[in-house]
Amino acid sequence: MPELPEVETIVRELRPALVGHTLLHPRLHATDVLRGVSAARLLATLRANRIVEVSRRAKHVVMQFASGHRMIIQPRMTGVLIVYARRRLPEERRYVVLEASLGHGRTFVFQDVRRLGTVWLLDEAGWRSYTARFGPEPLADDFDFARFEACLRGTRQATKKVLMDQRRLAGVGNIYANEALFRARVDPSRPTDRLDRAARRRLYRAVLDVLVEAVEHRGTTVRDYRTGTGERGEHQEALDVYGRGGEPCARCGTRLATTHVIDGRATTFCFRCQGEP
DNA sequence: ACGAGGTCCTGCGAGC
DNA sequence: TGCTCGCAGGACCTCG
Numbered sequence: 001m002p003e004l005p006e007v008e009t010i011v012r013e014l015r016p017a018l019v020g021h022t023l024l025h026p027r028l029h030a031t032d033v034l035r036g037v038s039a040a041r042l043l044a045t046l047r048a049n050r051i052v053e054v055s056r057r058a059k060h061v062v063m064q065f066a067s068g069h070r071m072i073i074q075p076r077m078t079g080v081l082i083v084y085a086r087r088r089l090p091e092e093r094r095y096v097v098l099e100a101s102l103g104h105g106r107t108f109v110f111q112d113v114r115r116l117g118t119v120w121l122l123d124e125a126g127w128r129s130y131t132a133r134f135g136p137e138p139l140a141d142d143f144d145f146a147r148f149e150a151c152l153r154g155t156r157q158a159t160k161k162v163l164m165d166q167r168r169l170a171g172v173g174n175i176y177a178n179e180a181l182f183r184a185r186v187d188p189s190r191p192t193d194r195l196d197r198a199a200r201r202r203l204y205r206a207v208l209d210v211l212v213e214a215v216e217h218r219g220t221t222v223r224d225y226r227t228g229t230g231e232r233g234e235h236q237e238a239l240d241v242y243g244r245g246g247e248p249c250a251r252c253g254t255r256l257a258t259t260h261v262i263d264g265r266a267t268t269f270c271f272r273c274q275g276e277p
Numbered sequence: 278a279c280g281a282g283g284t285c286c287t288g289c290g291a292g293c
Numbered sequence: 294t295g296c297t298c299g300c301a302g303g304a305c306c307t308c309g
């Protein structure tokens with residue numbers, strides 16, 4: 001389930017393969033993923049354009065074209081973006097949403113088993129309003145503690161829900177919210193207005209550390225996620241709590257608990273360690 | 278402003 | 294063995 005570290009990994013691997021190239025013979029195999037653009041207009045724009053940059057915003061891949069258009073791909077749950085440098089195996093040809101040749105036997109593919117992912121085509125004005133919907137990027141150089149505190153202010157919602165609210169903070173999803181809260185020893189259900197300064201500090205540090213480590217491990221592969229070259233990430237080996245309900249806490253040995261009461265999503269935490277204000 | 282719940286979508290594992 | 298059911302969950306929506 002691509003969150004910030006997974007999309008960052010995809011982008012870093014796609015960038016050298018895509019920048020300076022044009023997507024040749026683009027083919028779209030599903031139109032229900034399109035948002036605000038017709039298949040004809042998307043394909044015509046791709047054919048006429050060279051890719052000048054590939055970047056990430058929140059959990060989305062952003063391909064910028066010479067014309068100023070941007071194609072945004074949101075992988076959501078099961079989307080993968082891969083540049084294949086070889087012939088694809090039959091199972092690698094399944095669930096293809098968008099594919100295009102890059103020449104020299106290379107193929108760019110967006111595949112999505114569940115087709116919850118979306119594809120947007122935006123002009124400059126569209127991009128400005130699109131990117132304005134999201135909160136700050138936690139790995140940006142200027143994302144300091146004061147900015148993080150601003151993300152938490154003005155709400156009484158559970159801290160975990162606030163961390164995952166893309167309008168407040170970009171890129172954190174269920175896996176990294178669970179991990180950061182555990183590392184910071186913060187109760188996921190505690191309202192953000194009841195976190196003291198020390199807890200906010202620990203959480204700031206934990207969010208950044210967890211994201212940086214996950215990027216270094218090229219993301220977390222639980223099931224579907226693959227890097228931009230089709231490989232599995234390695235951060236699943238380093239998870240403390242996500243997917244480990246019932247196992248002993250790495251810090252104190254207490255059995256980790258899993259609940260669905262926060263925002264309906266699986267929340268795994270340690271009753272004993274994560275009770276500090 | 279808030280929470281609850283629905284929607285999209287398919288694979289997979291549990292349970293009978 | 295084969296079936297049904299619920300869950301995985303990000304982003305959006307409506308309703309009360």
